[in-house]
Amino acid sequence: MDVHTIEGSVGMSDVEKAHAADLQTQGPHDVSYLKYWVDEAQGKIFCLVDAPDAESAATVHREAHGLVADEIYQVSEGA
Template identity: 40%
Template sequence: MAKFMDVHRGMMGITGEQLEQAHSADIAIQDEEGVTFEHAWADPEEGVLYCLSEAPDAEAVQRIHERAGHPADEIHSVPLTI
């Protein structure tokens, strides 16, 4: 499985509760695509949200996000970590 970092823009003013709700919506259906969402971060002032996941491919990550109601604007493969 590969790791992916996705970016959601236009989330100005997102709260901690909203971030938790979005992350929980992904987790509730992630198994259907073989995705594991590991962590999410948000910057309410910039309106940007980031998610780290492990998945078979970027398309599986996007399908989960779309079904949960918040498609990603960008999905990046993260092949190297330290």
């Protein structure tokens, strides 16, 4: 799970475009951006990604749109 903090607010349409760019870029990196959540007022974006490592996930964001996450957490799915 990665977390982006954008100064000020963030628009859902901008996040949708960035996610679409991730989907177009992810294949060669063995990465799968699965889902995202947005807190528009607080400028927070949370991305659920399946990746071999944090650097691969960051590389996709960097190549797709340049908005690299501020934090990346390895998470496990619960019940």
